[in-house]
Amino acid sequence: MEDHLNDKKTSVKESTLKMYKALVNNHILLTLGDLELGEIKPRHIQNLYNELFESGKLSYVNIQKVHSIINESLNKAAGHDMIIKSPALAVKRPKAEKKEMLYWSEEESHKFLQSAANDRYYYPFYLH
Known part of the structure; x- marks a missing residue:
């Protein structure tokens, strides 16, 4: 996650990067941070989304941002041969309710x- 955020420095605005860091540190790492990269399963990711929805800690839009961060970082890890396949591929993007x-x-x-x-x-x- 740290590498992913460092790589984002060159492609997003500073305010966007700050928001990504907050989502990573306050939500993603609290649930997935104790797992090794190869241990992360689709169920872990789905459980995170379920918990965020049920707790009301984040808006629907921010839960989608969490998904984007997880999906992009795990796809990049797979592209860099750090894992065989991204477990995020098996998890649907959460819907935003208007x-x-x-x-x-x-x-x-x-x-x-x-x-x-x-x-x-x-x-x-x-x-x-």
Whole structure:
């Protein structure tokens, strides 16, 4: 994982790399970090996704990012002859669920603007 992140330095923005490092350190390595590269099985990866979904620790989009990081790093390891085959190939990419957008009714918007009338951000609220 460390090699994979180091290789990413030349192909992604610094902010993206920082986010990848956080996902690796805070989620991926906590579950898969004790396993040797050759010991990682598809079930380990799927268990990680299941745990992330059930715990609500990450959004659906970030769980997909976790999948991308794992998939890309294990494919690279296979390409560098570190493992025979990537175990991530047998695990489907988690689906992202779209959440319905919530918005205020016209009445709620007017009520908010009335309550914010003396706020210094009133005009930005009003224009938005």
